[in-house]
Amino acid sequence: MPAEGRRRAVALAGSFLSFAIVVAPVAANAEPEPPPSAAGPTLTLPDLGWTAPLAFYGSQGTAEVTFPVPPGLTPATLRATVEMPVNVRSGTLSVMQRDRALVRVPLPADDERTVEIPLERVRVEDNAVTVTMRTYLVPEQGYCLDPTNPLRLADAAVTFTGVETVPSAVADFLPPVLSKLTIAVPAGPNRAESDAAVGLATAVTAHYGQQPTEISVVPLDRPLPRPAPFERTVIIRQGPESGLRLQAAPADNRADFPAVPTLQISGSDNELANQTRLLTSDIGRLAVSSRAVAGPLTSTPQLAGDVTTLRELGQPVVSAVALSPQVSLGIDQTKIGRPVRSVRVRLIGSYTPPPNSVSARLVAIVGGETIDTWQVAPAGLIDRWVDVPDRLLQRYTTLGVVLNVAGNTGRCGEFQPLTLTIDGDSVVQSTVAVPPVPAGLQSLPQALMPRMLVGIGSDAFADTVRAAAIAVAMQRLSVLPIDTEVTSVDQALRSPAPAVIISAEGWTDSAVRLPVSSDGGRITVNGVADQGQSTTVTLDPEVKFASLQAFFDGRRSLLVATSNSAPARLDELLRWMSADPRRFSALDGVAVVAAPGRQPIVVGEQAGVAAVVAARGRNPLWWAAGGAGLAAAVGVAWLMLRRKSRQ
Numbered sequence: 001m002p003a004e005g006r007r008r009a010v011a012l013a014g015s016f017l018s019f020a021i022v023v024a025p026v027a028a029n030a031e032p033e034p035p036p037s038a039a040g041p042t043l044t045l046p047d048l049g050w051t052a053p054l055a056f057y058g059s060q061g062t063a064e065v066t067f068p069v070p071p072g073l074t075p076a077t078l079r080a081t082v083e084m085p086v087n088v089r090s091g092t093l094s095v096m097q098r099d100r101a102l103v104r105v106p107l108p109a110d111d112e113r114t115v116e117i118p119l120e121r122v123r124v125e126d127n128a129v130t131v132t133m134r135t136y137l138v139p140e141q142g143y144c145l146d147p148t149n150p151l152r153l154a155d156a157a158v159t160f161t162g163v164e165t166v167p168s169a170v171a172d173f174l175p176p177v178l179s180k181l182t183i184a185v186p187a188g189p190n191r192a193e194s195d196a197a198v199g200l201a202t203a204v205t206a207h208y209g210q211q212p213t214e215i216s217v218v219p220l221d222r223p224l225p226r227p228a229p230f231e232r233t234v235i236i237r238q239g240p241e242s243g244l245r246l247q248a249a250p251a252d253n254r255a256d257f258p259a260v261p262t263l264q265i266s267g268s269d270n271e272l273a274n275q276t277r278l279l280t281s282d283i284g285r286l287a288v289s290s291r292a293v294a295g296p297l298t299s300t301p302q303l304a305g306d307v308t309t310l311r312e313l314g315q316p317v318v319s320a321v322a323l324s325p326q327v328s329l330g331i332d333q334t335k336i337g338r339p340v341r342s343v344r345v346r347l348i349g350s351y352t353p354p355p356n357s358v359s360a361r362l363v364a365i366v367g368g369e370t371i372d373t374w375q376v377a378p379a380g381l382i383d384r385w386v387d388v389p390d391r392l393l394q395r396y397t398t399l400g401v402v403l404n405v406a407g408n409t410g411r412c413g414e415f416q417p418l419t420l421t422i423d424g425d426s427v428v429q430s431t432v433a434v435p436p437v438p439a440g441l442q443s444l445p446q447a448l449m450p451r452m453l454v455g456i457g458s459d460a461f462a463d464t465v466r467a468a469a470i471a472v473a474m475q476r477l478s479v480l481p482i483d484t485e486v487t488s489v490d491q492a493l494r495s496p497a498p499a500v501i502i503s504a505e506g507w508t509d510s511a512v513r514l515p516v517s518s519d520g521g522r523i524t525v526n527g528v529a530d531q532g533q534s535t536t537v538t539l540d541p542e543v544k545f546a547s548l549q550a551f552f553d554g555r556r557s558l559l560v561a562t563s564n565s566a567p568a569r570l571d572e573l574l575r576w577m578s579a580d581p582r583r584f585s586a587l588d589g590v591a592v593v594a595a596p597g598r599q600p601i602v603v604g605e606q607a608g609v610a611a612v613v614a615a616r617g618r619n620p621l622w623w624a625a626g627g628a629g630l631a632a633a634v635g636v637a638w639l640m641l642r643r644k645s646r647q
Helices: 191-208 272-280 282-286 460-476 489-494 567-579 581-586 609-615 626-646
Strands: 019-022 042-044 054-056 060-068 073-083 088-097 100-106 114-118 128-139 151-162 180-185 214-219 231-238 243-247 262-267 291-294 307-309 317-322 326-332 340-351 358-366 369-375 381-388 396-407 418-423 427-432 451-456 483-488 499-503 516-519 522-525 535-538 546-552 557-563 591-594 601-603
Touching: 054 060, 054 128, 088 114, 100 114, 180 191, 180 460, 191 214, 191 231, 191 272, 191 460, 191 483, 214 460, 231 272, 243 272, 262 272, 272 282, 317 326, 326 340, 326 418, 340 396, 358 381, 369 381, 381 396, 396 418, 451 460, 451 489, 460 483, 460 499, 460 557, 460 567, 460 581, 483 489, 489 499, 546 567, 557 567, 567 581, 567 591
Parallel strands: 180 214, 180 231, 231 262, 451 483, 451 499, 499 557
Antiparallel strands: 019 291, 042 151, 054 151, 060 128, 073 114, 073 151, 088 100, 088 128, 243 262, 243 291, 307 427, 317 418, 326 396, 340 381, 340 418, 340 427, 358 369, 358 396, 516 522, 522 535, 546 557, 546 591, 591 601
8 A cells, every 4th residue: 555545535634722642551450562573464465455466577576565564563474465567587575675676586486475574674764665576587598578577476375473463552553554443332312422433434434544353342331352363443432532542452361462542522512523623633643642622624615626636646657667558547536526527638758659650649549439649749749638437337337548559569579678757747627527427336436525524313323333434435436525413314305415324224215215125025126118107126025225326316325225125135135245445346227126035136327417407407317227137127026936845
């Protein structure tokens, strides 16, 4: 995980009116830390927040790796499985930290798949390590290395020595690596406690970025589990005394790791959420005692404007060196902080002018489709506007720029490697999309940003758990932190702001027509015909199912979590969604429906943007793609009936 990815993407601009730190020891009888052990934990790179594969292209490949180091631990080795490209005779891997050469190891032969890289000499700075790894490959005699077939280090993991340091101050409570956070609230939480719990779950997810931190909300009327290494427990409870306080955990001689204190966050109805913000705010680093009280903290999102640059979107420069170099530019609507359309990119950059013996052209590609092409010029400069069609926009849209070369390039193409560079000053121009583009589940979370209302029902604890699961799923899709506010279902529906509505028992609001609804055994998919008509499928006997449905109601975007009187089915759907963060990211359509004993099914897509825009100002209409929506509805019915017939 790059260093800049660990920083907050949205500044917390707070009125620092009061910030009191009360020095108080955790407890006189707190369990002492055991001395560091020679053996320590082993964490994979995904555990440490590094999701990209380690790939090294060509005869000399380079990759920079940054990973966090928890206090008390020291990196010892990095182990990985080597996936060697074909026709390689030998290879060497070197590791450097800035200008210091740390180690150089030979890459394993075909019968040896594992490489072990010593890390004892690395320097830990700000609880993190950054190293540069380079590979040097020698091909078999008479063969050329395939530039598209890299050397990969798979299943990479870092082994540490030592024991994780127990936090003694609020500022140290959240470690650099957090595998699980348990949030404990009263069994019948009030609105302020639910709001604080959902806000904390979302903020912690944003704080840890790509780390797969598990968030669990549990009731306080049950015994709290003892945190394992890299786990923390937070208690949220409304009370007259505001602040954050560490509470020493009871000693447990059976454990081979020190007891980690619990953090209690308390405050009045209006103060509880504010105290919760301190834990993940920049100012929280000043809380260097076991108790701290925060003054007013407010978040002011710094969102990109209609005209921004690649640098402001986190891409300062993109470059590639190859025979036919290509670069990828990410247009991430979650980085922009709202749904957009009419996207135009002014590409500013340069390339190596190819020799006269070959011909070349520049190609812009989105989703495998060529959207623009132009001939190269002797000056080797790029300054061109490229329009991205709305129909190709996704939550994350990749704009590829390729320098295509044709002709005699010599043996292995090594006589003329070309460089293609796109500068961070390239302008990205867009317009707010109302309704969002694309529609449905792919419009999330950008259509709910920057502030998302969450409407919960009368079953406060169960709905708080569901709200936290949905908010965490939305945050995992976004680079920018999402601000949440928990309200009642009625308040969320009356508000013009985008909202998540949790109605686990069923949908009863006739003013809002869901894309997929049910009445007894009849399932209705609204607007699948060309004229926006509805179609129905009747199931006999009735089957209980749950759904997550995303749509535009004529004013704003809604995400509705509901069922046909089967809240347990909704909980199963949310657990399925939370088990793998990639699942929700891949969903496309207007709804995902979960029936018992089957994988969730995606239903339809909403109609084109033009139809929705034309209907604005009138009564809201509901669309889904005609053939796809009908096929999905019939498919759901057929699968359910087959299952029932076998029971």
